[in-house]
Amino acid sequence: MIDHEIEYIIEALLFAAPEPLTQNRINLIFEADRPDLAEVVEKLRDRYLSEGHGFQINNVAGGYQINTRPDYDVYVKRLLNKSGRLMLSPAALETIAIIAYKQPLNRYDIEAIRGVDCSGVLKTLLTRNLIKVKGRDEGSGRPLLYATTDKFLEYFGLARLSDMPQLKEINELTDTDEAQGEREQVDAFE
Amino acid sequence: MYRVHLESFQGPMDLLLFFIRRDEIDIYDIPIAHITREFMDTLDQARALNISVAGEFINMAATLMQIKSRMMLPHSLQDDLGDNVDPRTELVQQLLEYQRYKELAVDFRQLESSRRRFFPRSDNRRQFDSDEDPGVYLREISLYDLARRFKQAMDAMPVITSYDLRREPINLDDQKAILISSFNSEGRLLFTDLIKKLNSKLEVIVTFMALLELVRLNQIKLLQRRIFGDLEMRLIVHQA
Numbered sequence: 001m002i003d004h005e006i007e008y009i010i011e012a013l014l015f016a017a018p019e020p021l022t023q024n025r026i027n028l029i030f031e032a033d034r035p036d037l038a039e040v041v042e043k044l045r046d047r048y049l050s051e052g053h054g055f056q057i058n059n060v061a062g063g064y065q066i067n068t069r070p071d072y073d074v075y076v077k078r079l080l081n082k083s084g085r086l087m088l089s090p091a092a093l094e095t096i097a098i099i100a101y102k103q104p105l106n107r108y109d110i111e112a113i114r115g116v117d118c119s120g121v122l123k124t125l126l127t128r129n130l131i132k133v134k135g136r137d138e139g140s141g142r143p144l145l146y147a148t149t150d151k152f153l154e155y156f157g158l159a160r161l162s163d164m165p166q167l168k169e170i171n172e173l174t175d176t177d178e179a180q181g182e183r184e185q186v187d188a189f190e
Numbered sequence: 191m192y193r194v195h196l197e198s199f200q201g202p203m204d205l206l207l208f209f210i211r212r213d214e215i216d217i218y219d220i221p222i223a224h225i226t227r228e229f230m231d232t233l234d235q236a237r238a239l240n241i242s243v244a245g246e247f248i249n250m251a252a253t254l255m256q257i258k259s260r261m262m263l264p265h266s267l268q269d270d271l272g273d274n275v276d277p278r279t280e281l282v283q284q285l286l287e288y289q290r291y292k293e294l295a296v297d298f299r300q301l302e303s304s305r306r307r308f309f310p311r312s313d314n315r316r317q318f319d320s321d322e323d324p325g326v327y328l329r330e331i332s333l334y335d336l337a338r339r340f341k342q343a344m345d346a347m348p349v350i351t352s353y354d355l356r357r358e359p360i361n362l363d364d365q366k367a368i369l370i371s372s373f374n375s376e377g378r379l380l381f382t383d384l385i386k387k388l389n390s391k392l393e394v395i396v397t398f399m400a401l402l403e404l405v406r407l408n409q410i411k412l413l414q415r416r417i418f419g420d421l422e423m424r425l426i427v428h429q430a
Binding site for chain 1: 200201202203244246250284287288290291292294295297298299301302303304305306307308309310311332333334338
């Protein structure tokens, strides 16, 4: 195999893949000499950078995906007729934040935190494949347990769950100088 | 004095946090009387505008009143060690927990916005074709998907709006007559042949009852040569 050929192959796979391309998927494609996807992607990125392109490779949901560069979103939106206004409701965002950090958990745990009925929101999130049912909880009624999906990672552009925003210490409401200092540290760390 | 619009809040906790922020209240020392008054006023305003107040708000109002009354009694709550417990503690913990996720929701909103500036090629979504590998093909299917499809199928069932009830024109005597007339010239009839002539479940059932009745009346007899074999019926000719 020519030195650069593996880059072209991976590029072709990234181009054709309908969902983020993972190392696991690569391992199924190559019988021997399985390429290190992360390594090849780095080479491709270097090449794109030096050549200049309207697209780039992003880390998404544990894999890699070719995306248009955000600089040109205005044009792409016009092409696809997307207003970009159809976003998740505040209720859906609160709910998915709770699920993301405490998963798996049941509806009553979510409602205990939000203080409101969440059945409608959960239905929306399920329909949009952002969360899934992950078995049943112990205890009375054996309520369904919810967890986030790969689609959730993709939707928020996260490579993995650990890339989520850090849980902040609660001090906004009780701001003292000390707490302020702590938070700045956390922010700097991010 | 401006109005607080109930419907712009994500529930009672959100409303309480709004008051705390607006009035620069120390969350660890909430003036319960003040905040209860604010809360109740807001509910009253909503009611005055004919906006139905969700049960969660009423529930929170009750909680606030309870805390308020406990605050007036000295040492009404004690923990396992016998130390006095501030009646507000549980509510404060809940508010802090909720506040934490409310902030995260803002972070997720930012992620959502920035992600929306990237467009993948996959808008013409095809899943990986995997005819030969059902494991891959079915991998995205969750219990919820199945339940949803099932519900769709159930919802799509034709709805019968008017009922046309008719008495089935089948009765025991008729079936007995049909049964008797089905015997061949040698007075024999196979059960499977009899069943073939019948059209509905009800007809089968009534015919079977007729069969039993005829056996009881000693007009026919039943033979079965093998276990689970066909039933053979013989007409009994009574000598006059």
